[in-house]
Amino acid sequence: MSGLPHAPFHILLVEDDPADAGLAKRAIREGRILCDVHHAVDGVEALAYLRREGAHHAHARRPDLILLDLNMPRMDGRGVLAEVKKDPDLRGIPVVVLTTSDVQQDIEAIYQLGANSFVTKPLDLQDFFSVISGLENYWFNIVKLPK
Amino acid sequence: MTGTTGTRDPARWKDWGARCRERPTTILLVAVTVLVLMAVWGWLDAVRLRSATLDVRSSAAIAATPFAGSLGGAIAKRLALVRGLGAFVTVELSGDGLEDEFPAFAEALPGSMPGIRNVSVAPDFVVRLVNPMDAGNAKVVGHDLLKDPRPGFADTVRRAISTRDVATHGPVELLQGGIGLIARQSLFKDGKPWGAVGAAFDLPPILNEANLSGLTQRYRVALRRAGGMVFAGEEAVLALEPVVERVHAADGDWELAVVPVEGWAAAARAQAERGPLVLAVGGIGILVVIVILLLAERRATLARLVDLRTAELNHARRDADRKAEQLALAQKELEQFAFAAAHDLQEPVRAMGSYAQLLQREIGASLDEERAALLGQVVEGARRLKALLSDVQIFVAETGIPLPDHPVRADDALDDALNALARTLDGVGGRVRRDPLPQVMADRRRLREMFVVLIGNALEYRHPDRPPDIHVGAREGGGFAVLTVRDNGIGIESRYHEQIFQVFRRLHGRTEHSGTGMGLPIARKMAERLGGRITVSSDPGQGSAFSIHLPVVNLPAVSQEAGP
Incomplete structure (x- = not known):
């Protein structure tokens, strides 16, 4: 539609904090693997995007990976995770929870809900870039994803 | 002032009444005390009356004894007179002068003794000689003593024969009229009954001689032969538990029954002094009741004090509980706040640090040393703040x-x-x-x-x-x-x-x-x-x-x- 060729991989970034989102988008852009990113600011918008609900989501692309923050207004990451993992169409999309929390109970609950990975955002920028880069490498290079 | 006291007293009484209603125990106690004291009073009074009655009876006996003695003396004098007549007649039997001598002997008698109705001589127990020979006495001449149909008369004569001494009868209604005491003595001649002498004495002079009036001022009396009919005084006296004194008459005793004019109970009451007992029992009763009331009042005061203190303590405890609760709540809120602050502040701090680092990456190479150091301070400050917040979060979360x-x-x-x-x-x-x-x-x-x-x-x-x-x-x-x-x-x-x-x-x-x-x-x-x-x-x-x-x-x- 835009005439531009699609990037090989598509990432849905669900993050309410613009600063964090900006950093993540920048890290993805600087990564070695060509990805494009859709940013949803909360769980409700993320689910609408995934289900192509609403006019401006009609042509939404199915993401190859979801980067999901936990604490958000309206619907938090746990809610999004639960919805995605019980939806047969969406269940196959890997969900990486990317959060500041490292509380053990959070981690266990998230895996119980079916998250594919739980990653604590590193404080250091370089480390954060490395984590994003590592995630891209793992999910788009090392493992095989459903088509 | 008067107004105050005037209003205070009824209020106090009302208060007291209310307290009594609150404390049935006190009322019960007072009631029981009053009952016990009344019983004690009754018992003491009865004992006192009994003792007083005994006193009065002994007084009565003491008053009656001299009279009984004088009465006995008066009777004895009269019996002695009969014995004297018997001796005179016995002496005269040996001669023939009896009929002549008798009037002189007899007429000499009344001077020595008042109330002699007659003296008589009855040979073979038929009255022949009587003195004084007045109309009344004349009736008895020829009277056969042993055939007298009136109860007791013939018996007396027979008793005199069997005892060979004086026997008395009556006092009874005399043939001559009036009440009199009859005394007879049997006389023997050659060992065989010869006949009898006798005398009739008016009763009132006998009683006067014993000074009965001295006794009757204070006592009601009854006089009778032992077991016989009352012949002087009031028969009713016998039914009033009289003091009985024996009067010694030669032939069977008399009984003198004495009762105070006002009755034993009244006499005893008059005798006994009631005042001290009333004072003692009443005083003790009032004291005991006062002590009970004081104790009850004191207990009530203590109970009120305890109630007050308990209420205060409860209040203080509730206060303390509430404060502890508030404190716990405040501490919890504080912890929640600290946790939330530590947690939520980490996000922007991390962003600050990250963007500062991003700047270092993008333009760091082009900055001089001084400016690069400034940017480095921002990065370091963010790093330290993040570490602090993280530790605070760990510290606060530890409790949970x-x-x-x-x-x-x-x-x-x-x-x-x-x-x-x-x-x-x-x-x-x-x-x-x-x-x-x-x-x-x-x-x-x-x-x-x-x-x-x-x-x-x-x-x-x-x-x-x-x-x-x-x-x-x-x-x-x-x-x-x-x-x-x-x-x-x-x-x-x-x-x-x-x-x-x-x-x-x-x-x-x-x-x-x-x-x-x-x-x-x-x-x-x-x-x-x-x-x-x-x-x-x-x-x-x-x-x-x-x-x-x-x-x-x-x-x-x-x-x-x-x-x-």
């Missing part, structure tokens, strides 16, 4: 983390800690010597954190002249396992031993030693949550020893754990 339900091997936790510190250890050239450690009642994460803090501090505060040499040992004492981390570092002066466990307290400048100042407070809080504590001893310049005291594991649990 569940406690272990089974023991762990302290060796495992130490392994974890040494792994985490491996790079730092290598960096400063330190070494850790370790003894075998026991099982302790803790969870592995907390114990690891405590080891990390203590060993990390030992490395951080190492002595500048020697590489860190750390020893981890264990001992048991007082029901606790004591895990001690001993170093050869700079040591801590004893006056700082408490400060180092306080939140954000640091003994060194930030350029000397980094760190948030939260390590020891977190470690101590963990130990305390586990039911233990952390203590420190130090030899400044030589080194420090931090000891983690944790409850020892009970043995069954250990063998179960160590079994396979």
Whole structure:
């Protein structure tokens, strides 16, 4: 539609904090693997995007990976995770929870809900870039994803 | 003033009445006391009356005795007169002068004694001679004594014959009229009954002679022969429990029955002094009632006081409870606030740090040294703030983390800690010597954190002249396992031993030693949550020893754990 060729991989970034989102988008852009990113600011918008609900989501692309923050207004990451993992169409999309929390109970609950990975955002920028880069490498290079 | 007293008194009485209604026990007690006192009064009064009655009776007897004596004397005089007549007649029997001599003898008699109705001589028990010979006495001449149909008359004569002495009859209604005492003596001639002499005496002179009027002023009297009819006084007296005195007459006694004019009870009451008894019993009664009322009042006062104090205490306790509740709530809110603040502040701080770093990446190469340093301060400040917030979060969250339900091997936790510190250890050239450690009642994460803090501090505060040499040992004492981390570092002066466990307290400048100042407070809080504590001893310049005291594991649990 835009005439531009699609990037090989598509990432849905669900993050309410613009600063964090900006950093993540920048890290993805600087990564070695060509990805494009859709940013949803909360769980409700993320689910609408995934289900192509609403006019401006009609042509939404199915993401190859979801980067999901936990604490958000309206619907938090746990809610999004639960919805995605019980939806047969969406269940196959890997969900990486990317959060500041490292509380053990959070981690266990998230895996119980079916998250594919739980990653604590590193404080250091370089480390954060490395984590994003590592995630891209793992999910788009090392493992095989459903088509 | 008058107005006040006027209104106060009724109020007080009303108050008192209300209190009585509140206290039925008091009323009951007073009522019982009054009843008992009334019973005591009745008993005492009866005893007193009995004793007074005895007194009055003995007084009556004492009053009656002389009269009975005089009466007996008066009778005896008259019987002696009859005996004298008998002697006179006996003497005259030997001659024939009896009929002639008799009137002279008889007429001489009344002067010696009042109330002689007649004297008579009855040969063969038929009256022949009578003196004085008046109309009344003339009727008896020719009267055959042994054939007298009136009850008792002939019997008296027969009794006189059988006793050969004087026998009396009556006082009775006389043939001549009036009441009189008849006395007869039998006379014998040659051993055979010859006949009788007799006399009739008017009763009133006999009684006068005994001065009966002296007695009748105060007493009602009745006079009778023993067991016979009353012939003087009132017959009714006999039914009034009289005092009876015996009057000695030669032929059968008389009885003198005496009763006070006003009756025994009244006399006794008059005799007995009631006043002292009334005073005594009444006084005691009033005293007892007053004492009871005072005691009841005192008890009521005490009870009111206790109620008051109890209410105050309850109030104070409720107050304290409420305050404790408020305090607990405030503390909880504070913790929640601290946790939320620590947690939520980390996000923007991280963003600040990250973007500062991003700037360093993008333009760092083009900045001069001074500006690069400024940017570096921003990055470093954000890093430190993030670390502080993270430690505060850990410190606050510690309270909410569940406690272990089974023991762990302290060796495992130490392994974890040494792994985490491996790079730092290598960096400063330190070494850790370790003894075998026991099982302790803790969870592995907390114990690891405590080891990390203590060993990390030992490395951080190492002595500048020697590489860190750390020893981890264990001992048991007082029901606790004591895990001690001993170093050869700079040591801590004893006056700082408490400060180092306080939140954000640091003994060194930030350029000397980094760190948030939260390590020891977190470690101590963990130990305390586990039911233990952390203590420190130090030899400044030589080194420090931090000891983690944790409850020892009970043995069954250990063998179960160590079994396979």
